[in-house]
Amino acid sequence: MAAYILKRLVAAIPVLFGLTIIVFLIMAMIPGDTATAILGSYATPENVEKLNRDLGLDKSLPQQYLIWLGNLLQGDLGRSYSLNRPVLDEVVERFSATMILAGTSLVLCSIFGLLAGVMSAVRQFGWTDKIVTFFVLIGISTPSFWLGLLLILAFAVKLRLFPASGMFAIYGGGDLPDLIHHLVLPALTLSVVATGVIARLTRTSMLEVLRQDYIRTARAKGLAERKVIAKHAFKAALVSVIPVIGIQAGFVMGGAVYIETVFQWPGIGSMLVTAISTRDLLLVQGGVLFVAAAYVLFNLAADIVQTMLDPRLR
Amino acid sequence: MTEAAVSPAPKARATARRPDSIRLLLNNSLATGGFFILVTMALVALAAPFLPLADPDVTAPANRLMPPFSPDHFLGTDALGRDILSRIVWGTRVSLAVGLSATVIAAFFGSLIGLVAGYAAGRVDSVLMRGIDMIMAFPYILLALAIVAVLGPGLLNALYAIAVVNIPFFARSIRGITLGLSRREFVDAARLSGKSNAQILFIEVLPNVLPVIIITMSTTIGWMILETAGLSFLGLGAQPPQADLGSMLGEGRKILFTAPHVSVVPGLMILVLVMSINLFGDGVRDVLDPRLKSGVLTRPVARTTVDRKDASSGLKPRADAILDVQDLRTEFHLGGTVYKAAGGVDLHLAQGECLGVVGESGSGKSVSAMSIMGLVPSPPGRIVGGAAFLGNEDLFSASDERIRQLRGADVSHVFQDPLSTLHPLFTIGDQLTEAILAHRQVSGSEAMKIAEDLLNLVRIPNPSERLKVYPHELSGGMRQRICIAMALANDARVMIADEPTTALDVTVQAQILSLMNTLRHERDAAILFITHDFGVVSAICDRVAVMYAGKVVETGATQEILNSPAHPYTAKLIDCVPVLGEPERRLDAIEGRPPMVNNLPQGCAFADRCPKAQADCRAAPIPVTEFAEGRSVRCLHPVKEGEHV
Numbered sequence: 013m014a015a016y017i018l019k020r021l022v023a024a025i026p027v028l029f030g031l032t033i034i035v036f037l038i039m040a041m042i043p044g045d046t047a048t049a050i051l052g053s054y055a056t057p058e059n060v061e062k063l064n065r066d067l068g069l070d071k072s073l074p075q076q077y078l079i080w081l082g083n084l085l086q087g088d089l090g091r092s093y094s095l096n097r098p099v100l101d102e103v104v105e106r107f108s109a110t111m112i113l114a115g116t117s118l119v120l121c122s123i124f125g126l127l128a129g130v131m132s133a134v135r136q137f138g139w140t141d142k143i144v145t146f147f148v149l150i151g152i153s154t155p156s157f158w159l160g161l162l163l164i165l166a167f168a169v170k171l172r173l174f175p176a177s178g179m180f181a182i183y184g185g186g187d188l189p190d191l192i193h194h195l196v197l198p199a200l201t202l203s204v205v206a207t208g209v210i211a212r213l214t215r216t217s218m219l220e221v222l223r224q225d226y227i228r229t230a231r232a233k234g235l236a237e238r239k240v241i242a243k244h245a246f247k248a249a250l251v252s253v254i255p256v257i258g259i260q261a262g263f264v265m266g267g268a269v270y271i272e273t274v275f276q277w278p279g280i281g282s283m284l285v286t287a288i289s290t291r292d293l294l295l296v297q298g299g300v301l302f303v304a305a306a307y308v309l310f311n312l313a314a315d316i317v318q319t320m321l322d323p324r325l326r
Numbered sequence: 327m328t329e330a331a332v333s334p335a336p337k338a339r340a341t342a343r344r345p346d347s348i349r350l351l352l353n354n355s356l357a358t359g360g361f362f363i364l365v366t367m368a369l370v371a372l373a374a375p376f377l378p379l380a381d382p383d384v385t386a387p388a389n390r391l392m393p394p395f396s397p398d399h400f401l402g403t404d405a406l407g408r409d410i411l412s413r414i415v416w417g418t419r420v421s422l423a424v425g426l427s428a429t430v431i432a433a434f435f436g437s438l439i440g441l442v443a444g445y446a447a448g449r450v451d452s453v454l455m456r457g458i459d460m461i462m463a464f465p466y467i468l469l470a471l472a473i474v475a476v477l478g479p480g481l482l483n484a485l486y487a488i489a490v491v492n493i494p495f496f497a498r499s500i501r502g503i504t505l506g507l508s509r510r511e512f513v514d515a516a517r518l519s520g521k522s523n524a525q526i527l528f529i530e531v532l533p534n535v536l537p538v539i540i541i542t543m544s545t546t547i548g549w550m551i552l553e554t555a556g557l558s559f560l561g562l563g564a565q566p567p568q569a570d571l572g573s574m575l576g577e578g579r580k581i582l583f584t585a586p587h588v589s590v591v592p593g594l595m596i597l598v599l600v601m602s603i604n605l606f607g608d609g610v611r612d613v614l615d616p617r618l619k620s621g622v623l624t625r626p627v628a629r630t631t632v633d634r635k636d637a638s639s640g641l642k643p644r645a646d647a648i649l650d651v652q653d654l655r656t657e658f659h660l661g662g663t664v665y666k667a668a669g670g671v672d673l674h675l676a677q678g679e680c681l682g683v684v685g686e687s688g689s690g691k692s693v694s695a696m697s698i699m700g701l702v703p704s705p706p707g708r709i710v711g712g713a714a715f716l717g718n719e720d721l722f723s724a725s726d727e728r729i730r731q732l733r734g735a736d737v738s739h740v741f742q743d744p745l746s747t748l749h750p751l752f753t754i755g756d757q758l759t760e761a762i763l764a765h766r767q768v769s770g771s772e773a774m775k776i777a778e779d780l781l782n783l784v785r786i787p788n789p790s791e792r793l794k795v796y797p798h799e800l801s802g803g804m805r806q807r808i809c810i811a812m813a814l815a816n817d818a819r820v821m822i823a824d825e826p827t828t829a830l831d832v833t834v835q836a837q838i839l840s841l842m843n844t845l846r847h848e849r850d851a852a853i854l855f856i857t858h859d860f861g862v863v864s865a866i867c868d869r870v871a872v873m874y875a876g877k878v879v880e881t882g883a884t885q886e887i888l889n890s891p892a893h894p895y896t897a898k899l900i901d902c903v904p905v906l907g908e909p910e911r912r913l914d915a916i917e918g919r920p921p922m923v924n925n926l927p928q929g930c931a932f933a934d935r936c937p938k939a940q941a942d943c944r945a946a947p948i949p950v951t952e953f954a955e956g957r958s959v960r961c962l963h964p965v966k967e968g969e970h971v
Binding site: 024027028031034036038039093113134136149153154155156157158159161162164165169192196218219221222223224225226227228229230231232233234235236237240244247248251261262263265266267269270273274284285287293297300303304307308318321324325 | 338343351391397460463464465466467468471472473474475476479523548554555556559560561572575579582584586589590594596597600601604605624626628629689692699701730731732733738739741743746747748749750752760764765795796798809811920
């Protein structure tokens with residue numbers, strides 16, 4: 013198993029390099045001349061040329077990439093001109109806030125999604141199934157940013173149960189209970205769509221598994237139905253749901269862009285939105301790179317868990 | 327075991343006139359509902375210029391933030407005094423147009439990539455698909471953001487971004503289908519007839535791929551509308567004064583606390599729009615994708631439904647039988663059609679006896695055997711009549727918990743394919759001890775010891791090592807030995823073996839048969855042995871029951887039946903068995919096919935294939951006649967001794 017994990021980690025390295033190429037290319041495709049953009053349209057041609065040389069923009073694209081990659085590997089992602097601080101510092105700070113939010117949501121949507129899916133399949137055509145199916149439909153059709161606004165109206169404005177925005181209270185907060193208090197609404201909102209997707213898939217794969225011969229064998233052995241469902245059927249269904257949970261990690265981190273904006277959560281998503289508006293492209297580049305790398309690692313983790321569950325994949 | 331239930335179904339569907347897709351779609355009430363909401367919204371949006379609506383862009387500071395249901399402003403006004411109803415209608419127009427355009431663009435380029443990659447295969451395929459994989463390595467929304475960052479905010483740029491990130495979904499699913507199609511005969515035929523690759527791709531392949539494109543479109547368009555609305559909400563899509571539903575929501579958010587309706591209404595509109603699309607899209611998918619058609623994906627419950635119309639209380643168990651099945655009727659209800667898989671089956675087993683149940687696929691032999699412990703998949707199966715006595719206990723009136731206690735303890739099962747009947751994700755040891763622990767109060771380590779003894783019993787070398795392996799690591803014969811060990815775990819009185827040797831190769835078959843024969847003598851267990859093979863019957867069974875079209879047509883001692891079959895069907899079936907050293911023996915496959923069990927004739931079901939059939943055979947149900955000690959036949963004109971049919 014350890015050898016397998018190591019093998020997968022090594023195999024992930026080219027993917028990560030591929031990501032850097034794409035991110036680099038996207039930024040290189042930006043129309044217009046970077047030096048002119050920085051210096052303004054009244055800059056003299058000499059100054060533009062000098063800055064281009066200073067920035068290494070007179071070199072060929074592959075050379076530029078290698079220089080950029082070299083800097084990246086030394087932790088230098090450039091400097092954000094709108095914040096006037098190193099991109100890496102800002103991104104790391106924001107990234108941890110996003111991971112707290114997205115990680116919590118991922119855990120929530122896995123638990124709720126799996127539970128709802130299993131219950132829905134076991135009670136197929138019954139009331140539980142109908143209710144779950146209805147909520148799944150609502151869940152995957154609701155704009156999450158709108159749901160966030162509704163939750164703020166209901167739980168922050170009307171009921172005053174949870175704060176409407178931020179990660180910590182401005183005065184006197186900063187501890188774990190304060191964080192959880194601030195986390196409840198955004199994490200729930202963010203998990204809704206993924207819960208629907210996971211519940212739907214879990215239901216289908218439970219139904220698929222329950223028709224298998226080995227489930228009949230388990231029943232023929234005289235196992236209690238509870239055990240047939242919770243042990244035999246669930247484990248087999250989980251094997252096909254795990255990769256989708258990995259993919260949902262991407263949707264949750266992407267969805268964080270909206271939720272962080274709505275709840276003013278100081279994460280990478282709200283940073284990206286601001287950076288795009290202010291055209292702070294180095295910041296965008298750094299943020300995208302971090303989240304994409306995290307997504308690759310999430311999928312890698314899902315692969316490894318799947319392999320641990322299914323001996324046939326080893 | 328479900329062959330009787332499942333195999334007739336597609337044929338029945340094929341013979342019935344195929345309902346056209348539109349009708350099928352309208353039968354689905356949810357999809358219909360979604361469709362009508364969607365059409366209404368689209369029509370209203372299209373008709374916006376002709377409707378008596380206020381100008382959506384005219385500001386009126388005096389009328390700002392009027393609540394819903396105000397006179398002249400049904401949904402109120404926004405922060406600039408603009409009429410929300412009018413803005414919603416115009417905004418829906420923009421959102422729909424953008425979502426639809428993004429879908430069409432993504433579908434066009436994605437399908438093109440998929441078609442080319444799947445058709446060309448080889449290097450072109452791997453280059454294209456690696457590119458697609460790279461795009462998919464990014465979280466979806468993040469990539470859209472990066473694209474917008476490059477192109478700059480704006481509705482059109484948001485549209486492109488959303489379209490680009492959706493291309494992989496189309497490319498992947500279309501490539502898979504195309505890859506399969508391009509190896510099919512009709513593509514080869516087109517190639518031989520001299521058509522160019524482009525012609526083949528777009529004239530032969532594309533029409534077959536079209537349903538998948540439509541399914542993918544109908545399931546992704548909702549997403550695309552949501553995501554473009556999201557970008558607009560963030561201020562990266564539609565720029566003022568242009569407005570779609572997302573940007574209206576984004577503007578309303580600034581005054582959320584003072585005038586919630588300004589943001590709540592557009593959000594609600596997005597929800598209704600996307601939900602109706604999703605409902606309709608699911609309906610389209612169900613119609614176009616036969617695998618997902620309703621009724622296919624039903625899960626069997628723990629025990630077959632027992633729904634006996636005639637109270638079978640009059641039936642009494644035989645004195646000498648350990649298992650006695652009387653007048654068993656099991657049906658499958660599939661889409662309004664009733665398949666009478668077992669139509670009044672009588673079987674009985676004495677202590678230590680092995681009864682072979684023989685018949686073709688679909689004769690109802692497996693269904694009858696699986697009905698005994700309620701293992702017929704239900705839905706669609708249900709037991710509608712008869713009784714099964716284990717000793718004096720009627721199993722069909724026993725409680726679910728009682729059946730659970732008996733399963734694996736008093737009555738155990740061995741199934742056909744040992745690869746699919748063992749759970750792939752648990753070790754042999756886990757699965758064996760589980761069978762023991764379900765019925766005995768022993769500790770885990772004791773159970774492990776018993777499991778090891780069981781593996782010894784079924785002649786598996788190195789039992790303690792084998793307990794740690796997974797089923798896929800063993801050979802077919804080994805796996806079946808494990809299954810037999812599992813069936814022996816609790817000293818069952820009756821073992822029901824459903825074609826236990828069919829999936830094995832011949833030498834292994836012989837080993838398994840002799841193992842089962844030895845074990846039943848050692849343990850004095852009765853075996854109900856289901857098979858379609860008379861060769862197997864002669865090797866292990868004391869008595870035989872021959873089944874045809876859901877009924878037992880002949881019973882008797884094995885040797886007697888083999889020597890002098892009474893039912894013409896039995897005689898034909900025996901003739902089908904090749905015998906070594908008798909090359910002159912006729913190998914008659916029986917002409918014709920067995921009747922469908924949803925449409926059985928009134929008289930003898932075999933009459934149409936029977937050389938001895940006469941008018942009276944078809945007139946009325948044929949009774950069972952007991953013509954000798956322990957021999958009975960369901961035939962009016964049985965085969966006489968020495969006669970050849």
